[in-house]
Amino acid sequence: xxxxxxxxxxxxxxxxxxxxxxxxxxxxxxxxxxxxxxxxxxxxxxxxxxxxxxxxxxxxxxxxxxxxxxxxxxxxxxxxxxxxxxxxxxxxxxxxxxxxxxxxxxxxxxxxxxxxxxxxxxxxxxxxxxxxxxxxxxxxxxxxxxxxxxxxxxxxxxxxxxxxxxxxxxxxxxxxxxxxxxxxxxxxxxxxxxxxxxxxxxxxxxxxxxxxxxxxxxxxxxxxxxxxxxxxxxxxxxxxxxxxxxxxxxxxxxxxxxxxxxxxxxxxxxxxxxxxxxxxxxxxxxxxxxxxxxxxxxxxxxxxxxxxxxxxxxxxxxxxxxxxxxxxxxxxxxxxxxxxxxxxxxxxxxxxxxxxxxxxxxxxxxxxxxxxxxxxxxxxxxxxxxxxxxxxxxxxxxxxxxxxxxxxxxxxxxxxxxxxxxxxxxxxxxxxxxxxxxxxxxxxxxxxxxxx
Ligand SMILES: [Fe+2]
Numbered sequence: 001x002x003x004x005x006x007x008x009x010x011x012x013x014x015x016x017x018x019x020x021x022x023x024x025x026x027x028x029x030x031x032x033x034x035x036x037x038x039x040x041x042x043x044x045x046x047x048x049x050x051x052x053x054x055x056x057x058x059x060x061x062x063x064x065x066x067x068x069x070x071x072x073x074x075x076x077x078x079x080x081x082x083x084x085x086x087x088x089x090x091x092x093x094x095x096x097x098x099x100x101x102x103x104x105x106x107x108x109x110x111x112x113x114x115x116x117x118x119x120x121x122x123x124x125x126x127x128x129x130x131x132x133x134x135x136x137x138x139x140x141x142x143x144x145x146x147x148x149x150x151x152x153x154x155x156x157x158x159x160x161x162x163x164x165x166x167x168x169x170x171x172x173x174x175x176x177x178x179x180x181x182x183x184x185x186x187x188x189x190x191x192x193x194x195x196x197x198x199x200x201x202x203x204x205x206x207x208x209x210x211x212x213x214x215x216x217x218x219x220x221x222x223x224x225x226x227x228x229x230x231x232x233x234x235x236x237x238x239x240x241x242x243x244x245x246x247x248x249x250x251x252x253x254x255x256x257x258x259x260x261x262x263x264x265x266x267x268x269x270x271x272x273x274x275x276x277x278x279x280x281x282x283x284x285x286x287x288x289x290x291x292x293x294x295x296x297x298x299x300x301x302x303x304x305x306x307x308x309x310x311x312x313x314x315x316x317x318x319x320x321x322x323x324x325x326x327x328x329x330x331x332x333x334x335x336x337x338x339x340x341x342x343x344x345x346x347x348x349x350x351x352x353x354x355x356x357x358x359x360x361x362x363x364x365x366x367x368x369x370x371x372x373x374x375x376x377x378x379x380x381x382x383x384x385x386x387x388x389x390x391x392x393x394x395x396x397x398x399x400x401x402x403x404x405x406x407x408x409x410x411x412x413x414x415x416x417x418x419x420x421x422x423x424x425x426x427x428x429x430x431x432x433x434x435x436x437x438x439x440x441x442x443x444x445x446x447x448x449x450x451x452x
Pocket of ligand 1 (some may be wrong): 200204239390
């Protein structure tokens with residue numbers, strides 16, 4: 001039978017009472033609630049004839065970015081495909097998108113969600129999944145296009161509009177359109193007070209503009225707001241810690257890491273990447289993080305052999321290198337080189353352009369060849385966006401390149417890279433400090449000597 005969600009989109013269920021359960025599960029996913037999977041499982045146990053339930057289950061598993069979840073996602077796909085006779089055309093497209101994504105064809109999945117949204121712009125599930133995949137594809141142009149693609153079809157009166165404004169905010173922020181982004185993000189948070197993503201997207205605006213104390217205030221929410229959230233809660237904590245780091249309050253930032261960010265056992269990819277990129281920043285600022293790297297290597301070890309997401313691989317490379325695990329770094333480097341050569345996918349291409357050069361740079365630096373590490377990163381730097389994630393997350397590669405350049409003693413190059421960095425992020429106290437230190441030193445040292 002067909003049921004309609006609050007936006008009028010039709011979905012198939014076996015019995016009418018499944019509708020509320022399906023929409024509640026979707027809402028849990030939209031709001032990053034930790035119970036989303038439990039709700040889907042409960043729904044499907046009681047009513048297996050819900051194609052969108054199997055699709056949502058598959059999407060949630062793929063979003064975990066864990067290799068161990070992939071066979072289960074394949075089972076969900078098979079269950080969804082078996083219901084194609086009763087599914088709507090849009091649901092069948094969702095099944096195709098899940099299949100494409102599962103088969104590492106992320107761009108193909110994006111095109112299928114586009115096809116759904118062209119005819120059904122209020123399919124919030126398609127919009128949400130597409131947005132988060134675009135973020136991990138390292139395609140700011142795709143994220144930016146969401147404003148034009150979606151706003152014309154939404155207004156405040158449509159249930160869920162706040163979610164859309166939060167996503168558009170993120171796309172505009174990544175494109176540097178901060179004023180419009182913030183206005184929409186704040187509107188999203190007002191309209192949909194449960195939407196973590198609107199809060200998150202406005203935090204990005206504040207971070208990009210150097211409004212660090214304002215950002216810390218923005219993150220202050222009632223305890224009830226954070227309750228029951230999944231890994232995205234950890235990512236919001238990371239943003240809070242980032243405000244402390246960017247303001248140059250390193251002691252407080254490290255204390256915050258120890259109290260609120262540090263792994264409490266095996267970590268998912270998002271927690272692991274948040275922790276790794278935060279410690280890279282602190283190390284580059286001169287803070288010795290010591291045994292925290294060993295703890296992180298242990299917490300992320302189960303992710304090392306997953307060739308699913310370049311974003312994950314980049315952070316795992318940092319973790320192994322900074323923990324001094326040369327054997328682990330060699331093993332991962334070999335795996336990444338093989339992945340880049342043997343596989344045809346967006347991710348494998350990104351591995352070749354980002355992860356492999358980074359692995360070589362980290363290996364060179366571990367061997368004491370800081371100049372070699374710098375050169376390797378310089379050659380790869382304009383491919384950094386292919387790492388995926390937000391500008392603030394990809395920032396870790398720029399920071400590490402600058403750190404290598406400074407450590408290599410090439411002050412002319414270091415100054416130029418710092419000026420580039422500060423031109424984009426003028427409020428960054430750690431980078432202002434490093435530039436001041438270099439400028440206070442007497443004379444430039446440059447590997448390439450000008451002809452007199
Ligand atoms: Fe973020």
